[in-house]
Amino acid sequence: MQDFSNSSPASLSAEDFDQSFREVDLGARVDGPIRTTFHVYKSDERIGFFLEKVFDEQGRLIRMTKRTADGRSETRFDPSTGDIDKIFETYTLPDGNILTKEKRYLPDDNSLESVIVVDPHGNLVRTVLREMKSLKSVFTGQTEYNRQGKAILTVNHWFDKNTAKLSVREQIQWLANGERGVTEHFTFTKDGSLVKYHKSLVHPPTDSYMEEIHLYDPRSQSLLRKEVKTYERHDLQAEVEITIYDTRGHQLEQKTVTERRHLP
Numbered sequence: 001m002q003d004f005s006n007s008s009p010a011s012l013s014a015e016d017f018d019q020s021f022r023e024v025d026l027g028a029r030v031d032g033p034i035r036t037t038f039h040v041y042k043s044d045e046r047i048g049f050f051l052e053k054v055f056d057e058q059g060r061l062i063r064m065t066k067r068t069a070d071g072r073s074e075t076r077f078d079p080s081t082g083d084i085d086k087i088f089e090t091y092t093l094p095d096g097n098i099l100t101k102e103k104r105y106l107p108d109d110n111s112l113e114s115v116i117v118v119d120p121h122g123n124l125v126r127t128v129l130r131e132m133k134s135l136k137s138v139f140t141g142q143t144e145y146n147r148q149g150k151a152i153l154t155v156n157h158w159f160d161k162n163t164a165k166l167s168v169r170e171q172i173q174w175l176a177n178g179e180r181g182v183t184e185h186f187t188f189t190k191d192g193s194l195v196k197y198h199k200s201l202v203h204p205p206t207d208s209y210m211e212e213i214h215l216y217d218p219r220s221q222s223l224l225r226k227e228v229k230t231y232e233r234h235d236l237q238a239e240v241e242i243t244i245y246d247t248r249g250h251q252l253e254q255k256t257v258t259e260r261r262h263l264p
Helices: none
Strands: 022-031 033-041 047-055 063-069 072-077 084-092 098-106 110-118 124-133 138-144 151-159 166-174 180-188 192-203 206-215 225-230 238-246 251-260
Touching: none
Parallel strands: none
Antiparallel strands: 022 033, 033 047, 047 063, 063 072, 072 084, 084 098, 098 110, 110 124, 124 138, 138 151, 151 166, 166 180, 180 192, 192 206, 206 225, 225 238, 238 251
């Protein structure tokens, strides 16, 4: 699954500062207290991009818009601090799809970034969501869609806010009706050891479900306990097969019990 959340052709890049490029002032416009300046960055062979800078009545930069052949980006600033408040970008990818990205800078050094990719007909291709604390990822989620714009695969990651290590991974395979077909969760300790695996599957023709849970020793990563649950959608009880192992993988116990389900 390709992550487009860091792709930024419409924002300032190394190419923008090519030494062959020079800035040409195209003048300014004044609308009441707002002043806008217009610039073009170009070489003798080609135009790089156009840039608009918007200033408030006190001469503070509040917005900057860049336009290229493939798209545009807009950066908004907090006039009191000069810090970036929001970045919006939209541009055409090499495959013809259109990417739109917005990144918001929130209090306490947090940020939220969302990416939407659509095909030339407006059908969803991909969505990405990322939450950051300073430079550390807190959450990333990405969903892929089929040609009809229906979700087919989602992968989510949650990270420890202090260590930035992966805490939980979730993977979802979607059915055509929008229901989860296969859901997998991987849970890790703070040092990165897998301690729990949970898989849930649905069988639409029979409206039946199966859940499988594995518990692991955090040190040896040996499987210690395995549960397999089976039930139908409206069943009040589930049949659970439980198998317990020692740290060397030897089976110690196996039993089948009935577990009450809590229906929504």
